[in-house]
Amino acid sequence: MKTHSTTILSVRRGNTVVVAGDGQVTLGNTVVKGGARKVRKLGEGRAIGGFAGSAADGMSLFERLDEKLREQRSPLRRAAVELAKEWRTDRALRRLEAMLVVADAEATFILSGSGDVIEPDDGVCAIGSGGTYALAAARALSLHTVMSAREITETAMRIAADICIYTNTNLTIEELTS
Numbered sequence: 732m733k734t735h736s737t738t739i740l741s742v743r744r745g746n747t748v749v750v751a752g753d754g755q756v757t758l759g760n761t762v763v764k765g766g767a768r769k770v771r772k773l774g775e776g777r778a779i780g781g782f783a784g785s786a787a788d789g790m791s792l793f794e795r796l797d798e799k800l801r802e803q804r805s806p807l808r809r810a811a812v813e814l815a816k817e818w819r820t821d822r823a824l825r826r827l828e829a830m831l832v833v834a835d836a837e838a839t840f841i842l843s844g845s846g847d848v849i850e851p852d853d854g855v856c857a858i859g860s861g862g863t864y865a866l867a868a869a870r871a872l873s874l875h876t877v878m879s880a881r882e883i884t885e886t887a888m889r890i891a892a893d894i895c896i897y898t899n900t901n902l903t904i905e906e907l908t909s
Contacts, residue, residue: 774800
């Protein structure tokens with residue numbers, strides 16, 4: 732059985748960045764958990780991130796990224812690139828099945844096991860089962876409203892939950908303001 736878990740969305744507007752994740756985890760066609768926390772602060776609160784995919788793999792990647800951020804207080808960009816290199820080249824890490832969205836006061840990145848470190852052009856990105864729905868909603872709201880980053884994120888996540896059966900409205904939201 733394939734486990735589906737998560738919609739993670741990040742929206743950057745003005746001097747604020749928000750990362751949100753839903754709480755649903757499914758196994759096959761059964762919801763096995765509705766209140767999972769897949770978003771958290773990293774690097775002593777200097778960054779935030781969310782994971783989609785295997786929970787154990789996502790947590791393992793969070794721990795490695797957190798270590799890299801704490802090492803000599805590395806900036807997120809450097810820590811993200813170092814993690815992506817390690818993830819791609821380390822035999823054990825290559826088998827991890829998760830993706831990350833990470834953000835700090837300056838930048839947002841999508842990280843994957845194939846070595847991707849992608850910075851979105853518009854400050855909006857999403858991953859996971861309902862990621863495309865949340866991304867489309869957030870981009871439309873960003874372009875056509877004056878809503879705050881948090882309001883856009885909450886609204887887009889609720890829209891994704893209305894469409895994607897693997898997404899719920901039990902949200903964990905973290906916010907950074909510079």
